[in-house]
Amino acid sequence: MLRALAIHSGRQATAHGDSVQSYGELADRTARLITLLRDNGLTPGAHALLVSPNTPDALLAFHAVPLAGGVVVPLNPAFSDEALRFLAGHADPVVALVDTACLARVGGRLAELGIPVIEIGNASGLSARLGHLFPAPLELPEALDEDSPISINYTSGTTSDPKGVMVTHRNAYINLSNLLYHLNLRPGSVYLHALPLAHGNGWGSAWAVTAAGGTHVMLDGDGTPELKRALLTRGVTHLFAxxxxxxxxxxxxxxxxxxxxxxxxxxxxxxxxxxxxxxxxxxxxxxxxxxxxxxxxxxxxxxxxxxxxxxxxxxxxxxxxxxxxxxxxxxxxxxxxxxxxxxxxxxxxxxxxxxxxxxxxxxxxxxxxxxxxxxxxxxxxxxxxxxxxxxxxAGDLLTIGGQSVSSAQIEAVLYRHPSVREAVVVAGPHPVEGEPDQTCAVAFVTLHPGAGVRGDELRSFCAPHLPDYALPSRVHLVSELPKTASGKVLKHVLRGQATVR
Incomplete structure (x- = not known):
């Protein structure tokens, strides 16, 4: 990262809407944010909470916090308010960087904990605040241990058994090296941030794209139309999704x-x-x-x-x-x-x-x-x-009629139908009365716009390709599937629905 900030000063580092930022500007803002973080109590090894959508300021935090010697703890704004408040305490931060749009959700909890908040985002005025600060030297923190954490990434918003994954500097370095090699990231690469930076540090893109001297493109909004527009107009060369x-x-x-x-x-x-x-x-x-x-x-x-x-x-x-x-x-x-x-x-x-x-x-x-x-x-x-x-x-393998069946294998058959957009299969109670202990496969399917296929037609479509015991007994057509903040299907929700339908 330090190499990129030093040698790519004239290259474009970020693009967000009509706003662009060079690597020279990114280096200067990084140096000044380091000063601000230290002024707010961030010491080597201490945790800095980050609650923000994908913005240039959020990316800036991924650069400044490690160089200040701290550990960045990004929380996905898609987590529930309850989860954000709980994890804000569980993570033990000494300072928090919070986007203006998220402040109302976690500001009260952070105030209770006595955690100073640095407001970030397009409407925060952070640039003006940084302009009054002296830039810190851009150099490695003293006595940096490669096996010390660079980030803590929570796998979900659950409050029952919180799992904050401690990613070390060495972990991140190896990941970055893999991405540079396999994705051929180079100076001039244009990477579109479709993934939340809070999700595994954008699968490592927060640092890998900078290391390559590429351009970080932030979406102007959420949803498929914005994604399409960016792919067609931003000169995108790389995407993780x-x-x-x-x-x-x-x-x-x-x-x-x-x-x-x-x-x-x-x-x-x-x-x-x-x-x-x-x-x-x-x-x-x-x-x-x-x-x-x-x-x-x-x-x-x-x-x-x-x-x-x-x-x-x-x-x-x-x-x-x-x-x-x-x-x-x-x-x-x-x-x-x-x-x-x-x-x-x-x-x-x-x-x-x-x-x-x-x-x-x-x-x-x-x-x-x-x-x-x-x-x-x-x-x-x-x-x-x-x-x-x-x-x-392991918990999703179905046992039907004494046979082990992979839900993915049933889903693969459903996906062969041209009307099927998404398909998820879970175990549900057997539809035949008198067999309360027996289970069957139950499918939940979303269709492409304009498709008019019925559930029973999809079941008939699957019949020639599956053994009888693996054939879904019910195919439910739904408008959307329940998903986590990172886009994974909540199968336990569907199992509950399969039980009552």
Missing amino acids: SPAILTPLADSAAPLTLPHPVRLLLAGASPPPHLLEQLQAQGFRVLHGYGLTETNAVMTVTEPALEGGDARILSRQGHPMMFGGQVRVVLEDGQQVPADGFTPGEIVIRSNQVMKGYYKNRAATRRALDGGWLHTGDLAVVHPDGRVDILDR
Whole structure:
């Protein structure tokens, strides 16, 4: 980061609406924010809370807090008010950077805790405030330990068992190196921030794009129209996103054709092959990745150049990235599964990207890092070519009629229908009276705009492609699926709905 701030002073660093900022300006504002943070009590190793949507000021915090020796703790504004207030206390911050639009949600709690607040965002007047401060030297903090945290990233807004992932400087460095290599980030690259920076530090983009001397483009607003507009008008060359963000772009009723190829790192959930085919046809050069917040985001990848663009193979989670480490799929006794594409096991990971642990949650840390490997809870198979292919979360594998069934395999069949936009399968009670202990597959489906297919028609469509016990007994058409702040489907909500329907 220091290298980029020093040698790219004339290059464009950020773009947001009509506002642009050079690397020289970013360096100056970073130096002055370091002074402001220290004046407000940030000392080496102390925590700085960040509550903000994606803005140049939020990105500035990701630069200034580590250089001030602090640990950045970004909270997703999509978390509930209750979660934001709880985590604001759990994170033990000594200072908070809060966007003006979020201040009413957490300001009262921070005042109760006696935490000084630095207001940021377009309407905050931060630039004027920084202009009156003396810039601090841009240099590494004294006695920086590469195994000390650079950030704490909460995996969700839950207040019952908070998991604040401690990402170390070394974790971030290895992640950054992988992104530079596999995404070919370079000076002049233009990266579109479609992911919240609060989600795994934007999968590492907060620092990787700066290291490359690229331009950070912030969306002018939320939603698919703004995303499309940016892709068509901002000269975007790189994008990281989940299938939930990109599925609307694949709407056949409103086709998108990119003006030039865009390198896309797609992760967060297993994409159906037809979505990959549509994205490739639109001009995206898709790399399909896999990882968790606990691995400092993405650490495996399947690259189109290695399999000729075959969407079926590209939908698999691939191999560890260049500096990714070790990924195994193991049985309950710890033995690796055979590479037969059939035998399921749990993904375990040993890597320089694996977290230091969960903040103030030793029990969860011990469970997750048992035996020196991160136990992901993701079930997968390994294909003969060595590629990992995720089936389900451990708790999402269905047991129907005494048979184990992957919900992902049923969903893959539903996705073959051209009307299906999203499909999620969960277990529900058997519809036949007198069999209260039996379960069946229940599907929840959203359709592309204008599609008129019925649930029973989708069920008939699936019948030739699934064994009888795996055929969904019910297919519910819904307008939207319940999702987390990061876009993952809340399957426990759907299980509740499957029980009462």
